[in-house]
Amino acid sequence: xxxxxxxxxxxxxxxxxxxxxxxxxxxxxxxxxxxxxxxxxxxxxxxxxxxxxxxxxxxxxxxxxxxxxxxxxxxxxxxxxxxxxxxxxxxxxxxxxxxxxxxxxxxxxxxxxxxxxxxxxxxxxxxxxxxxxxxxxxxxxxxxxxxxxxxxxxxxxxxxxxxxxxxxxxxxxxxxxxxxxxxxxxxxxxxxxxxxxxxxxxxxxxxxxxxxxxxxxxxxxxxxxxxxxxxxxxxxxxxxxxxxxxxxxxxxxxxxxxxxxxxxxxxxxxxxxxxxxxxxxxxxxxxxxxxxxxxxxxxxxxxxxxxxxxxxxxxxxxxxxxxxxxxxxxxxxxxxxxxxxxxxxxxxxxxxxxxxxxxxxxxxxxxxxxxxxxxxxxxxxxxxxxxxxxxxxxxxxxxxxxxxxxxxxxxxxxxxxxxxxxxxxxxxxxxxxxxxxxxxxxxxxxxxxxxxxxxxxxxxxxxxxxxxx
Amino acid sequence: xxxxxxxxxxxxxxxxxxxxxxxxxxxxxxxxxxxxxxxxxxxxxxxxxxxxxxxxxxxxxxxxxxxxxxxxxxxxxxxxxxxxxxxxxxxxxxxxxxxxxxxxxxxxxxxxxxxxxxxxxxxxxxxxxxxxxxxxxxxxxxxxxxxxxxxxxxxxxxxxxxxxxxxxxxxxxxxxxxxxxxx
Numbered sequence: 001x002x003x004x005x006x007x008x009x010x011x012x013x014x015x016x017x018x019x020x021x022x023x024x025x026x027x028x029x030x031x032x033x034x035x036x037x038x039x040x041x042x043x044x045x046x047x048x049x050x051x052x053x054x055x056x057x058x059x060x061x062x063x064x065x066x067x068x069x070x071x072x073x074x075x076x077x078x079x080x081x082x083x084x085x086x087x088x089x090x091x092x093x094x095x096x097x098x099x100x101x102x103x104x105x106x107x108x109x110x111x112x113x114x115x116x117x118x119x120x121x122x123x124x125x126x127x128x129x130x131x132x133x134x135x136x137x138x139x140x141x142x143x144x145x146x147x148x149x150x151x152x153x154x155x156x157x158x159x160x161x162x163x164x165x166x167x168x169x170x171x172x173x174x175x176x177x178x179x180x181x182x183x184x185x186x187x188x189x190x191x192x193x194x195x196x197x198x199x200x201x202x203x204x205x206x207x208x209x210x211x212x213x214x215x216x217x218x219x220x221x222x223x224x225x226x227x228x229x230x231x232x233x234x235x236x237x238x239x240x241x242x243x244x245x246x247x248x249x250x251x252x253x254x255x256x257x258x259x260x261x262x263x264x265x266x267x268x269x270x271x272x273x274x275x276x277x278x279x280x281x282x283x284x285x286x287x288x289x290x291x292x293x294x295x296x297x298x299x300x301x302x303x304x305x306x307x308x309x310x311x312x313x314x315x316x317x318x319x320x321x322x323x324x325x326x327x328x329x330x331x332x333x334x335x336x337x338x339x340x341x342x343x344x345x346x347x348x349x350x351x352x353x354x355x356x357x358x359x360x361x362x363x364x365x366x367x368x369x370x371x372x373x374x375x376x377x378x379x380x381x382x383x384x385x386x387x388x389x390x391x392x393x394x395x396x397x398x399x400x401x402x403x404x405x406x407x408x409x410x411x412x413x414x415x416x417x418x419x420x421x422x423x424x425x426x427x428x429x430x431x432x433x434x435x436x437x438x439x440x441x442x443x444x445x446x447x448x449x450x451x452x453x454x455x456x457x458x459x460x461x462x463x464x465x466x467x468x469x
Numbered sequence: 470x471x472x473x474x475x476x477x478x479x480x481x482x483x484x485x486x487x488x489x490x491x492x493x494x495x496x497x498x499x500x501x502x503x504x505x506x507x508x509x510x511x512x513x514x515x516x517x518x519x520x521x522x523x524x525x526x527x528x529x530x531x532x533x534x535x536x537x538x539x540x541x542x543x544x545x546x547x548x549x550x551x552x553x554x555x556x557x558x559x560x561x562x563x564x565x566x567x568x569x570x571x572x573x574x575x576x577x578x579x580x581x582x583x584x585x586x587x588x589x590x591x592x593x594x595x596x597x598x599x600x601x602x603x604x605x606x607x608x609x610x611x612x613x614x615x616x617x618x619x620x621x622x623x624x625x626x627x628x629x630x631x632x633x634x635x636x637x638x639x640x641x642x643x644x645x646x647x648x649x650x651x652x
Contacts, residue, residue: 022626071496078500079507141508142645203511211516212560212645304513307625309523322541411542438483451496460484 035276038180039264049105061455064093128157186258258285355380567638
């Protein structure tokens with residue numbers, strides 16, 4: 001069982017890993033900007049990505065702990081460091097892994113004002129809040145926490161692997177405003193969700209009670225929904241190769257479906273100043289096949305076992321106190337496995353930015369903006385975030401985007417988010433005739449020692465981009 | 470303007486720089502095998518609240534100075550006890566208002582009824598307005614911990630000293646265990 005979970009994790013991790021990509025947002029000569037904001041300004045007329053290589057996006061982050069915090073080689077007391085981290089980290093801290101692997105990407109200009117883009121990509125998204133109370137209970141026990149609640153609501157996580165088919169339309173309303181929308185069809189490969197847990201375990205002193213303590217499991221209600229997992233679990237004899245093959249086979253023809261939409265706009269307030277915003281993945285997944293859900297619920301309290309000193313003959317068995325206790329437990333704390341369909345919201349992403357241009361230049365390739373002047377230096381600020389089960393996560397990024405010439409562009413960015421206050425990013429995009437290759441990395445300081453980094457992300461890709469018909 | 474073949478240089482430089490600077494430093498992931506879970510669990514065990522009637526035969530009303538009962542503690546046979554229990558501290562408390570001393574024997578037995586260890590003491594006599602409290606702490610650790618691991622039954626036995634049919638009073642018992650684990 002454990003092996004299969006590991007295989008699943010490795011499979012999805014190896015394929016590729018935030019969700020928001022501030023270094024690609026508003027980059028008007030990259031088609032990936034359309035995935036961030038379908039209403040963004042673009043300056044190309046056709047594009048086709050190199051299959052499987054037009055975008056590989058990897059992100060991993062943790063808000064409360066780094067590898068160095070645990071595995072520092074400064075002294076050997078790893079358990080003391082684990083304990084220190086456990087005390088510092090909160091139930092609001094989280095771990096996140098996200099990857100997006102673009103398989104197909106293409107688009108073309110329609111009429112004088114429109115641009116159609118489409119494609120498909122595979123995505124993995126794992127997001128888990130630190131289960132503080134259950135972790136403290138497991139690592140430290142209850143002895144030092146008499147009178148305190150261990151809340152099961154701290155267990156809050158989601159994970160999904162899916163393939164997304166998308167079709168978008170970008171429309172230039174007038175020289176100032178462009179709008180866009182993208183319809184998405186999701187094909188689910190795997191999903192696990194446990195976000196509405198409740199209940200608490202506590203040990204309270206009872207000076208007026210029958211024993212030293214009372215142990216209570218109060219209002220337990222833990223639900224773990226899964227889809228795409230039961231069929232893997234049932235195949236005990238499945239080898240690693242078979243499990244990987246099974247998951248790969250679902251990449252294109254997954255069992256569960258969903259629908260979603262991206263919306264966005266860009267508005268040029270003045271020639272130099274523009275504002276824009278977008279939402280991505282306003283959508284639902286409908287989990288109807290290969291569903292297996294685990295529900296644990298009930299309440300129970302005990303002061304221990306009470307011997308009744310029955311008058312017994314030497315050959316009579318005593319009262320089976322333990323069995324009675326277990327029966328009471330079973331009657332009051334229940335677990336059940338259900339196969340009920342469930343729906344999940346996709347993690348909604350939102351972006352909003354403003355951008356100011358300097359260094360006026362008229363380039364001959366700017367067809368969609370009617371050869372309006374453009375600016376070689378763009379200074380912008382972007383607020384982006386993702387909606388999660390305990391509320392949205394935010395990040396703010398300021399950037400300088402420099403177009404060196406029509407074929408070379410870079411962006412330097414500084415960002416602040418839950419992971420880091422010193423997030424430096426760099427994006428470089430280059431063209432050779434119609435072939436474009438780009439690379440962007442965020443939290444570059446962290447790359448110098450990933451062990452001390454709270455997050456790292458990387459995007460790279462290559463594609464053919466045409467600026468004329 | 471750069472010749473076409475040189476235009477890849479910025480990407481290569483960026484990619485190469487990234488791959489050169491990215492590394493894990495100052496960490497020893499080999500320490501993962503040394504990570505231990507060391508929970509300390511404080512749990513109630515047995516309790517009882519007795520009065521004079523518990524020392525009288527329910528049918529004949531004859532005085533029974535010795536009473537006993539056995540409770541199976543199945544959790545002591547669980548894997549986490551067998552694999553990880555390193556320290557056990559038992560805390561027993563008697564509160565006696567009988568005007569008699571009472572001998573208490575608390576015996577821990579294995580599945581076959583063989584005693585592994587016991588905690589025996591005499592509870593001092595008390596009075597209704599002056600309850601005698603007897604707190605006893607018994608620690609099992611080191612080589613003795615195996616005796617706890619082998620135990621699965623807890624036998625409690627009480628012997629009223631110099632009592633009789635007309636005894637009056639109450640005897641309350643509380644017990645808990647602090648179990649320390651290393652996994």
